[in-house]
Amino acid sequence: MKRHLISAGDLSRDDALLILDTAEELAQVSQRSIKKLPTLRGRTVVNLFFEDSTRTRISFEAAAKRLSADVINFSAKGSSVSKGESLKDTALTLQAMGADAVVIRHSASGAPHRLAEWVDGSIVNAGDGTHEHPTQALLDAFSMRRRLGPLDGRRVTIVGDVLHSRVARSNVLLLATLGAQVTLVAPPTLLPVSVGSWPCEISYDLDGVLPKSDVVMMLRVQRERMNAAFFPSAREYSRRYGLDRDRLGRMPDHAVVMHPGPMNRGMEIAAEVADSPRSTIVEQVTNGVTIRMAVLYLLLGGAELEGGAQ
Template identity: 80%
Template sequence: MKGHLLSTEDLSRDDALVVLDTAERMARVAEASVRKLPTLRGRTVVNLFFEDSTRTRTSFEVAAKRLSADVINFSARGSSVSKGESLKDTAQTLEAMGADAVVCRHPASGAPHRLATWVRGSVVNAGDGTHEHPTQALLDAFTMRRRLGRVDGLAVTIVGDVLHSRVARSNVWLLTTLGASVTVVAPPTLLPLGVSSWPVEVSYDLDAVLPKSDVVMMLRVQRERMSAAFFPTEREYSRRYGLDVDRAATLPEHALVMHPGPMVRGMEIASAVADSARSTVVEQVANGVSVRMAVLYLLLGGSGEVS
């Protein structure tokens, strides 16, 4: 892997497979009676979060701590950032503190890329605007591979607010790189303008796609990003694009239901579906720690030279 993890779009198939294989080894660590490794002792990982995200930040924190790295949580609220400090000044501050890796979440697409040009350490994109969220896609692929044995050849359907979803973007690039065929399903207003140039099928009819899907990934309707009238009412959205019990019954026997969380039960996914045996929601959280351990190990575990 190169020095940073900024997107899945430029992640090669080989690099992605190395992350997944390494994550598989990391998952075994959770089975040992002592779940802590000395691997990154003396390394410092900074969680630099300009957006609230308890689950992603905690996941990175747990991953870094299991590898014995020192973790510093730097959140924008209550820090010098709220006093008007620029991203560059923040970066230089972190640099001076000797951060070996910066895990960055930012509301602006591309912020981690800029950050990577300013700091000497590795930058991990933990979600930037509506652009990418690479570790989420990696943990989704990891979950599919653990449950279904492969990613190559799977039919994956991503449903919901694709327009605002960095999870969808990262998954589209990663899953197609790994050989899956991806279909996105959303109301036309919630698809990005350039979707025709993506390597995906586009559908507006969830019922037609479900029986052919090995995996269906439900996205949260991001109320905080709903600046315009993208659909008439939540009820109508839920009726046409929500995964209720009747719809879930049309899925093939082996099919998985995934959700990156946080879920809005009753909106994009029915409670009974979210808690069913085919739902991987809780597994995804556990797998997230393994995948983030793998990413941190691959970025910080060696001398820094590409081997």
């Protein structure tokens, strides 16, 4: 394992499998009456959230607390950031407080990468702009593996707003590493220019792809980032790219439906599909805590690695 988790692309196949296997063991902890392990006693994890988030922050907080780490939550609202403090000065403050790990969410792509140059602790990217969200990809892969077994050769279809999605990029990179075949389905306006260089296929025809999919992952239409006319209307988007009961019926019987949340019910996913037994949406939240425990354990649980390189 490297010292930081900034991009899903940094993980080798062995690293990724180690995280998933570790999570498999840690999943039992969530079912015990004492949901706590002493492993990270005396270590400090700072949750540095410059962007709104409920589930990711709570998930990291629960994960760190279950490993007995001390957790400091920092959100940009009500902090010195609103007084104009820069990321670097915030980082130096954390450094002075002795943070062993910093979990960062930031609206600027690359913020975790910069932060890694300023603090000694491990950096965990909890979402940076439209760039990456590696722990989401890990929990998605973990949820898929729990339902379907090993991911080699599995066909995963990711549908929706790929352009603004850090989840999509991290998933494509991680799933390729794990040997799955990924197909992106989106309106051409919602695909990034660089998508040709990603290790995946592209399609504009959801109905054609569905019968061949083992997993269909719906992405949220990010209204807060819809600053241009990416598609004519919500209804048209929903008709062409939304997952409703008809489309669910076209998927193979074993196939599962995923969504990273928060959902726009009725937009990219119909309520009855989201609540069907083939949807892993609730499991994904449970698995999120487990996978983040695995990541924090593997980054912080052992000896401090010498030098920043490894």
